Amino acid sequence: MTSAPPMEDLQPATAEALFAERVRALVADRCGYAPRPASMAPLAAALVRRRRGRSHEDYWDALQGAAPGGGELQLLVEDVLNHDTVCGRIPPHFETLGRHVLPALARLGRPLRLASLGCSTGEEVYTMAITAAEIFGLNGSPAVEIVGLDLSARVLEVARAGIYQSSSLRELSPAQRQCGFIRQADGFHVRPEIAQRVRFLQHNIMQPLPLVGLDAVFCRNVLIYFNPDSAQQVLGHIRAALAPGGWLFLGPSESALHLREWFEPAAFAETMLYRRRQL
Numbered sequence: 001m002t003s004a005p006p007m008e009d010l011q012p013a014t015a016e017a018l019f020a021e022r023v024r025a026l027v028a029d030r031c032g033y034a035p036r037p038a039s040m041a042p043l044a045a046a047l048v049r050r051r052r053g054r055s056h057e058d059y060w061d062a063l064q065g066a067a068p069g070g071g072e073l074q075l076l077v078e079d080v081l082n083h084d085t086v087c088g089r090i091p092p093h094f095e096t097l098g099r100h101v102l103p104a105l106a107r108l109g110r111p112l113r114l115a116s117l118g119c120s121t122g123e124e125v126y127t128m129a130i131t132a133a134e135i136f137g138l139n140g141s142p143a144v145e146i147v148g149l150d151l152s153a154r155v156l157e158v159a160r161a162g163i164y165q166s167s168s169l170r171e172l173s174p175a176q177r178q179c180g181f182i183r184q185a186d187g188f189h190v191r192p193e194i195a196q197r198v199r200f201l202q203h204n205i206m207q208p209l210p211l212v213g214l215d216a217v218f219c220r221n222v223l224i225y226f227n228p229d230s231a232q233q234v235l236g237h238i239r240a241a242l243a244p245g246g247w248l249f250l251g252p253s254e255s256a257l258h259l260r261e262w263f264e265p266a267a268f269a270e271t272m273l274y275r276r277r278q279l
């Protein structure tokens with residue numbers, strides 16, 4: 001059997017492509033994100049940008065150096081992940097949350113806890129809080145806490161600031177905007193009554209979630225970038241964090257995942273959700 005030639009003997013383009021493939025495998029293993037060969041350009045470009053003249057081996061050591069999800073690996077991944085989001089994305093989910101899920105959960109007669117995995121800059125979390133405020137009132141009962149988790153420290157800073165431009169609010173009705181935001185010179189500020197229901201945590205969802213007894217989890221437009229094994233691992237973490245009967249909202253392209261053993265489909269006129277089985 002012939003062994004692989006040392007990196008320095010390869011043509012530069014080949015060495016770069018092999019190195020990018022090695023990093024792709026590391027990123028997929030630690031963070032879930034696994035671009036297909038045809039979609040490698042952003043990762044390859046970020047590698048060149050961040051390596052800044054360091055040799056492949058030195059940069060590999062830097063990637064390995066920190067704890068999973070921390071240090072250079074964290075910065076590289078932040079650069080390539082898709083963080084696109086807007087308030088009210090996939091309106092049928094929020095209609096179903098408001099019309100069916102929150103009223104059913106309110107009958108439990110206790111405070112409610114919801115989470116958004118891969119919450120990006122926070123718009124999804126604030127829309128969940130606005131939906132709860134529309135049903136229960138801005139200071140009403142039951143108390144609702146919503147936790148947003150994301151790997152990226154950078155997007156969480158924006159989420160915590162809670163100031164958005166009108167383009168981020170374009171999917172909201174005038175009533176939802178009014179309920180959630182106060183217009184100021186520099187943008188739309190999240191109302192304090194909405195902000196107090198919300199908190200944000202930096203967390204890599206490839207690791208068990210730091211939350212238990214959740215009543216509903218949104219995990220939308222995140223697992224589409226993961227390979228099936230990593231997506232299944234995340235589903236296991238969601239299952240462990242959800243209360244029995246807890247609700248799961250997945251993005252439309254994520255609903256094809258192998259889910260049915262742990263989650264029961266629940267069809268509504270507006271959309272399809274999943275509920276954690278009792279097992």
Ligand SMILES: C[S@@+](CC[C@H](N)C(=O)[O-])C[C@H]1O[C@@H](n2cnc3c(N)ncnc32)[C@H](O)[C@@H]1O
Pocket residue numbers: 031032033081082083084085086089117118119120121124149150151152155203204205206219220221222
């Ligand atoms: C396209 S955004 C989706 C935002 C929102 N959920 C939505 O549907 O509008 C995907 C987010 O998932 C986050 N993400 C990707 N992999 C992650 C991981 N392993 N742990 C935590 N967050 C992750 C990214 O940082 C990004 O902000």
